[in-house]
Amino acid sequence: MEITILRGEEAHSYNVELENVTLLSVLNNIKTKIDPTLTYSHGCRSGVCGSCAVRVNGREQLMCEYKPSDGDLVEPIRNARVIRDLVVDTSSIERFNCAGMGWSESFKAENVSAEEMERIETQSDCILCTSCFSACPVYAVNPNFIGPFALTRVWRYVNDPRERDSEAKMGAIQINGIWDCTLCGACVPVCPQSIAPMQDIKILRMKSGMLGYPDPTMNFGGGFDLGGWDF
Missing domain, CATH: 1.10.1060.10 (Alpha-helical ferredoxin)
Known part of the structure; x- marks a missing residue:
């Protein structure tokens, strides 16, 4: 199974001989046996702490729950500064x-x-x-x-x-x-x-x-004239 990980501006592909395991297990395998420089976050491994969130093929997933497929693209979550690889500033x-x-x-x-x-x-x-x-x-x-x-x-x-x-x-x-x-x-x-x-x-x-808060998306100053009533 080939997994591609976006690391900075570059995409790195890794071949792993694992099946029916979580993405976190795959990344642990890559880090321990292929590339020790790979950096990512994880904690409870049970879908409770939320620290292992990433994007897979453009959709957010928890690494400890998602089971990857051949050709998957893994990247850090969006809207946050990337510290390194899949680790972001939260x-x-x-x-x-x-x-x-x-x-x-x-x-x-x-x-x-x-x-x-x-x-x-x-x-x-x-x-x-x-x-x-x-x-x-x-x-x-x-x-x-x-x-x-x-x-x-x-x-x-x-x-x-x-x-x-x-x-x-x-x-x-x-x-x-x-x-x-x-x-x-x-x-x-x-x-x-x-x-x-x-x-x-x-x-x-x-x-x-x-509670009386106005909706700022409503335009109350449009100046519509409906039968003598100004809005």
């Missing part, structure tokens, strides 16, 4: 989470029903693998976009009945946040946890409207 995760306040600010001490916890269970499973971040086309025009993974985390906390100040989080995602998303859906199929960030962003938009 410091933007912390920066965007801070911008969106994607954490618990202050919990109220109260009992929460199983139904209420089930409502936020899926979003709680985000492993910050950056797959949706890599697939998102918005970064091509707005590098300050808070991003689908951070917005999903905001959704999780503003819907937690124990959160004291969910409105502050809603205010934090109005700029470079929910309204910058194109709702293209590219983030949905690449999530290894089956989270749908696009749907979460839609709900956050509706919640914003209920």
